[in-house]
Structures are given as structure tokens and as C-alpha cells.
Amino acid sequence: MSAAPTHFTRFAAIDWSGAKGSSHRGIALALCEAGDAAPRLIHPPGRAWSRTGILEWLREEAERPTLIGFDFSFAPPHIERGAYLPGEAAPDTARRFWGYVDADSPDADLGAASFLERRRGRHFYLGAADGVKARFMHFRRCEAHFNANGGGKPSTVYDAIGAAQVAKASFAGMRLLHHLGDAVPVWPFDPVPERGAAIVEIYTAIAARAAGLRKGLSKFRDGPALDTALTALGSRPHDPLAHYSDHATDAILAAAWLRRNAARADLWAPAPLSEDIATREGWTFGVV
Known part of the structure; x- marks a missing residue:
């Protein structure tokens, strides 16, 4: 359905939060460039990221060649039951x-x-x-x-x-x-762009499996374990963190995984992904 893009030189992963309030320690943003330098955490303008702060960061990235992964579901199920909220007059795309x-x-x-x-x-x-x-x-x-x-x-x-x-x-x-609108394409709802940024849905457990962590485990809570995983993904060791949270290590590892896999054509064209699925449900980048 989509050819593999070749223009991305920046790779970001965002560990997301739906918690109530406006300041979220559960949000972490990691970024790396092409090459093998370890992803680094991008610190928020305040004590912790807000969701609107991430929205502003995305708008700033729109013209940059950045592949951005979010770890949340971009849509509810629709195909299974023919509606997102059966019995409710909700849209169907x-x-x-x-x-x-x-x-x-x-x-x-x-x-x-x-x-x-x-x-x-x-x-x-x-x-x-x-x-x-x-x-x-x-x-x-x-x-x-x-x-x-x-x-x-x-x-x-x-x-x-x-x-x-x-x-x-x-x-x-x-x-x-x-709220982002059409400022940044969101795959697979939008075509893969030839320039600028794009957003994909990711599942951090896929990055953990690719880094060698066995099924049933998906978290790295100290520096040596994170570096071992990063090495498996072709990355140099990271700069030590003041605090090793699941959110931070998930974002760092997922950014490295995105960099390593962004040019894989099979991830951009999974066989089961039809136009109907792409329009209504989307797809997780990395599932083939």
C-alpha cells in the first residue's frame, strides 16, 4: 500500500499519557538522528510535559524530516462490529x-x-x-x-x-x-509523505522484543540493561539519566527502533492492511 520513505533523518518516540490534569510525568519524548548516537530525552518547557506541549512540539517538527511514533491506539475497533460505538450516532471514519x-x-x-x-x-x-x-x-x-x-x-x-x-x-x-489537523501526516490514514514529518502508531513491546527482551518482559529500569538493548538496535550507549522510569526508557528504546526500521518496506505495506482498515482503524507500525 505504501512505499518505504527514504527522507527521514530524525526519529522520535513519545511515551504517552491519558491521565487527568495538565502536567504528566507519564509523558516522555526521545529523539535521535540518523547514525548510531543514542536517542536523548527532550525535556519539557516546564517540570513535566503537557499534552498541549507535545502538540506544539509536533507543529514545530512539521517541516523537518522526522518520523514520530506514539504508543497509543489511533482509533477504536470498527471492522469487527461495523461501528466504533454500536448504537451511538458516531462517525465511521x-x-x-x-x-x-x-x-x-x-x-x-x-x-x-x-x-x-x-x-x-x-x-x-x-x-x-x-x-x-x-x-x-x-x-x-x-x-x-x-x-x-x-x-x-x-x-x-x-x-x-x-x-x-x-x-x-x-x-x-x-x-x-x-487538533493537529493536516499539519503532519498520520500513517496509514494519510499517504507516506516525500518530505517533512510523519506520525505512526507504535507498540513499545515490539521494540523490546527486537532488542532481545524475552516475551513477557518489556521494561528496562537501569542504565546497563538499556545500553544492552540499544546495542542490539545498532545504537551507542546513552547518556546516563538522573532517573530511570519506564516512560523514559520506553521512549529512548522506541526511538532507536524506529531509526533502525524506518526504511523497511514490509512495515509500510503489511499484507493485511486494506484501504478500509487504513481509513477506519489504522495500523501499528512494526506489525506485519
């Missing part, structure tokens, strides 16, 4: 759905927790009071393909409870993509 989420999310700093909370029990699982959790376990075609090929079981965006859930982060991310 991803870009229009991003606007729908934004229009019904008054939360601060592009948050979307209230969007989920108002639909708990109908579309989202927020606890035992919502019924049997299995009723909410619906997946995009990308996730189903990844699972079927032994990749694991990524969280569904309809599960909004638990430390590993991605629901709030994903819906906050959809608001971010809506």
Missing part, C-alpha cells in the same frame, strides 16, 4: 471520529476521561459494576493479527481500568490528532 471525541471531551489538556466515564457500561469497562469484562474485549484487525501470530494480547481501548489500560491515553491521543 477515524479522522471524523477524532473530531467527535474532541467535541464531547471538555477535559483539561486534551484529556478524554469524561468521554469514557459517560459511556461506562455501554461501551467502556471501568469496573465490576459494568458487567462481565469479556463483553468489552473487542480488537482492531491489527491487534487481532498480532495476537494470532503470537505477539501477545494488547489491551483493548474499551478497557479503561488497570495499570496497563490504554483507553484514556488513546482517546486523549485522538484529541491530539484532531
Whole structure:
């Protein structure tokens, strides 16, 4: 569907957060250039990144040859049930759905927790009071393909409870993509650009597997372990961090993985990715 781009010389990975509020220690941004220098953390203008701060950074990158990876789901499942929110008059394409989420999310700093909370029990699982959790376990075609090929079981965006859930982060991310508009192409909803920046969805566990971490483990919490993983991805050791959080190490490793894999044609043209899937659900870069 898409030829592999060759113009990217900068590679960024953003560990994202859907937490309430306007200052998020759960957001980390790492950046590296072509070559083998280790990715470095880009520090926020304040004590911690806000989502709107990341939005401004993306706008600044628009004309630069930067491949940017985000670790949230760019759309909910649609193909499986024929709708994002069955029974609700929501749009049926991803870009229009991003606007729908934004229009019904008054939360601060592009948050979307209230969007989920108002639909708990109908579309989202927020606890035992919502019924049997299995009723909410619906997946995009990308996730189903990844699972079927032994990749694991990524969280569904309809599960909004638990430390590993991605629901709030994903819906906050959809608001971010809506506000970004057409300033930066978002693959595969948009064609791969021949110049400037582009955004892809990533799954940090794929980078961890590629770096040699066995299935079931995906976090690096100290400098030596992170350097071992970076070496496996063709990177030199990193500059020591003051604090080794999962967010920081995920972003650093994912940026190195993006640099190593950005020119792989198979990642830009996975066989299962149809036009319908690309328009409604998107795809995780790295799943083939």
C-alpha cells in the first residue's frame, strides 16, 4: 500500500499519557538522528510535559524530516462490529471520529476521561459494576493479527481500568490528532509523505522484543540493561539519566527502533492492511 520513505533523518518516540490534569510525568519524548548516537530525552518547557506541549512540539517538527511514533491506539475497533460505538450516532471514519471525541471531551489538556466515564457500561469497562469484562474485549484487525501470530494480547481501548489500560491515553491521543489537523501526516490514514514529518502508531513491546527482551518482559529500569538493548538496535550507549522510569526508557528504546526500521518496506505495506482498515482503524507500525 505504501512505499518505504527514504527522507527521514530524525526519529522520535513519545511515551504517552491519558491521565487527568495538565502536567504528566507519564509523558516522555526521545529523539535521535540518523547514525548510531543514542536517542536523548527532550525535556519539557516546564517540570513535566503537557499534552498541549507535545502538540506544539509536533507543529514545530512539521517541516523537518522526522518520523514520530506514539504508543497509543489511533482509533477504536470498527471492522469487527461495523461501528466504533454500536448504537451511538458516531462517525465511521477515524479522522471524523477524532473530531467527535474532541467535541464531547471538555477535559483539561486534551484529556478524554469524561468521554469514557459517560459511556461506562455501554461501551467502556471501568469496573465490576459494568458487567462481565469479556463483553468489552473487542480488537482492531491489527491487534487481532498480532495476537494470532503470537505477539501477545494488547489491551483493548474499551478497557479503561488497570495499570496497563490504554483507553484514556488513546482517546486523549485522538484529541491530539484532531487538533493537529493536516499539519503532519498520520500513517496509514494519510499517504507516506516525500518530505517533512510523519506520525505512526507504535507498540513499545515490539521494540523490546527486537532488542532481545524475552516475551513477557518489556521494561528496562537501569542504565546497563538499556545500553544492552540499544546495542542490539545498532545504537551507542546513552547518556546516563538522573532517573530511570519506564516512560523514559520506553521512549529512548522506541526511538532507536524506529531509526533502525524506518526504511523497511514490509512495515509500510503489511499484507493485511486494506484501504478500509487504513481509513477506519489504522495500523501499528512494526506489525506485519
